[in-house]
Amino acid sequence: xxxxxxxxxxxxxxxxxxxxxxxxxxxxxxxxxxxxxxxxxxxxxxxxxxxxxxxxxxxxxxxxxxxxxxxxxxxxxxxxxxxxxxxxxxxxxxxxxxxxxxxxxxxxxxxxxxxxxxxxxxxxxxxxxxxxxxxxxxxxxxxxxxxxxxxxxxxxxxxxxxxxxxxxxxxxxxxxxxxxxxxxxxxxxxxxxxxxxxxxxxxxxxxxxxxxxxxxxxxxxxxxxxxxxxxxxxxxxxxxxxxxxxxxxxxxxxxxxxxxxxxxxxxxxxxxxxxxxxxxxxxxxxxxxxxxxxxxxxxxxxxxxxxxxxxxxxxxxxxxxxxxxxxxxxxxxxxxxxxxxxxxxxxxxxxxxxxxxxxxxxxxxxxxxxxxxxxxxxxxxxxxxxxxxxxxxxxxxxxxxxxxxxxxxxxxxxxxxxxxxxxxxxxxxxxxxxxxxxxxxxxxxxxxxxxxxxxxxxxxxxxxxxxxxxxxxxxxxxxxxxxxxxxxxxxxxxxxxxxxxxxxxxxxxxxxxxxxxxxxxxxxxxxx
Numbered sequence: 001x002x003x004x005x006x007x008x009x010x011x012x013x014x015x016x017x018x019x020x021x022x023x024x025x026x027x028x029x030x031x032x033x034x035x036x037x038x039x040x041x042x043x044x045x046x047x048x049x050x051x052x053x054x055x056x057x058x059x060x061x062x063x064x065x066x067x068x069x070x071x072x073x074x075x076x077x078x079x080x081x082x083x084x085x086x087x088x089x090x091x092x093x094x095x096x097x098x099x100x101x102x103x104x105x106x107x108x109x110x111x112x113x114x115x116x117x118x119x120x121x122x123x124x125x126x127x128x129x130x131x132x133x134x135x136x137x138x139x140x141x142x143x144x145x146x147x148x149x150x151x152x153x154x155x156x157x158x159x160x161x162x163x164x165x166x167x168x169x170x171x172x173x174x175x176x177x178x179x180x181x182x183x184x185x186x187x188x189x190x191x192x193x194x195x196x197x198x199x200x201x202x203x204x205x206x207x208x209x210x211x212x213x214x215x216x217x218x219x220x221x222x223x224x225x226x227x228x229x230x231x232x233x234x235x236x237x238x239x240x241x242x243x244x245x246x247x248x249x250x251x252x253x254x255x256x257x258x259x260x261x262x263x264x265x266x267x268x269x270x271x272x273x274x275x276x277x278x279x280x281x282x283x284x285x286x287x288x289x290x291x292x293x294x295x296x297x298x299x300x301x302x303x304x305x306x307x308x309x310x311x312x313x314x315x316x317x318x319x320x321x322x323x324x325x326x327x328x329x330x331x332x333x334x335x336x337x338x339x340x341x342x343x344x345x346x347x348x349x350x351x352x353x354x355x356x357x358x359x360x361x362x363x364x365x366x367x368x369x370x371x372x373x374x375x376x377x378x379x380x381x382x383x384x385x386x387x388x389x390x391x392x393x394x395x396x397x398x399x400x401x402x403x404x405x406x407x408x409x410x411x412x413x414x415x416x417x418x419x420x421x422x423x424x425x426x427x428x429x430x431x432x433x434x435x436x437x438x439x440x441x442x443x444x445x446x447x448x449x450x451x452x453x454x455x456x457x458x459x460x461x462x463x464x465x466x467x468x469x470x471x472x473x474x475x476x477x478x479x480x481x482x483x484x485x486x487x488x489x490x491x492x493x494x495x496x497x498x499x500x501x502x503x504x505x506x507x508x509x510x511x512x513x514x515x516x517x518x519x520x521x522x523x524x525x526x527x528x
Contacts, residue, residue: 057088068093093167296334
């Protein structure tokens with residue numbers, strides 16, 4: 001593990017008893033005290049500094065009366081303190097809640113109430129948002145503000161004494177929240193065994209080795225905190241975690257840190273693809289780009305342009321990764337890989353009955369071992385409402401005869417037009433190949449004939465103009481007639497969440513703008 005050329009580690013290389021923050025972090029701090037574990041928003045933190053500062057954060061929480069099972073809400077921008085208190089809470093058996101940094105008002109109140117937080121860790125920018133709802137938070141006793149004073153106190157910490165109250169790795173240790181695009185967000189109960197299992201599986205797929213560098217801009221309040229923070233901890237590697245995703249700055253930062261991997265969302269990769277070609281693209285130090293979904297038609301283009309391999313995974317906060325295609329796997333472009341050995345995976349019909357190979361249905365999974373997925377959702381008083389034996393993801397997909405999993409669409413985003421099922425993902429993949437289009441989203445709007453009509457919302461490339469009829473000609477030549485959109489609307493930018501995923505719920509709620517282009521009004525006829 002001390003050699004940068006050592007073999008990559010997989011989940012089987014770690015025993016269940018070792019899946020705790022003190023067991024893993026303290027050991028790495030002994031082995032690599034001066035190696036940077038994370039560069040977070042421009043601040044380098046070595047393994048030894050992470051050990052000391054997480055211990056100092058644990059001591060602070062203890063002084064505030066936080067103990068095993070108590071809630072600690074983390075509500076800050078991407079910064080080192082988030083990680084210190086996340087790992088510090090784990091040292092004393094507290095249950096941390098990863099609150100979306102963009103939350104405010106009722107959204108913030110809802111997530112904080114679910115967390116049953118005793119202490120909220122926030123920053124100066126977000127403190128006023130907390131103050132606005134403070135009188136409605138019955139469980140909160142203290143608010144810790146990450147400012148220069150706190151930062152200095154944590155960075156000066158040199159203690160070798162760490163709290164020894166770590167809970168077993170099979171107890172709930174962290175809460176992560178669902179996106180909440182179909183209703184109030186849910187708090188997903190995760191154990192440290194699950195989080196470390198995610199990290200180990202991902203590190204193995206990346207073939208991440210000690211001393212290597214990973215680059216990412218995924219937010220810490222997302223389940224990506226597991227591979228971003230815990231993967232380097234497991235294998236003795238380094239993560240460069242950017243404060244925000246700025247496409248024009250990514251590759252220079254990757255070069256500066258000699259990062260061998262990029263980890264992000266599929267939307268981020270699309271933004272990078274839209275950058276003008278650079279003669280240095282093929283000379284990037286990357287071994288892999290890890291993201292999903294990646295359009296099948298883009299696979300070879302991405303790998304050739306950046307001189308690397310694509311790693312894809314499919315999963316969600318509740319269960320991740322359900323399917324994996326690693327660096328060494330050939331895989332099938334457009335698929336998410338094969339089922340993770342930790343899960344049984346089935347495609348089922350609306351009644352839950354398994355479907356044959358290549359049939360499209362809902363993706364479901366069942367853990368093969370305890371605590372390799374989330375425990376369930378948090379109800380009243382931090383009580384866990386467990387998942388059923390077979391977890392229904394709400395996603396549509398198919399498994400081929402070789403067990404390659406293809407994600408088709410979210411059930412709520414799939415469309416049905418004139419008796420035909422339409423994948424919004426497949427429509428968007430075609431539209432994004434049009435030279436004038438930078439971003440695209442296909443959503444359903446009510447049809448006078450029942451079911452859906454398809455509204456296509458696009459953002460254009462700089463300086464581009466759009467002829468809607470020509471765009472539909474482009475679509476009609478590349479997709480079935482029933483998939484060709486009826487309505488076309490242009491916007492400056494599509495609404496997105498913090499990881500770049502399009503907020504289709506907002507587009508559906510907005511409906512048809514007065515200026516929307518309607519092919520029927522213009523007499524445009526799609527040939528069958």
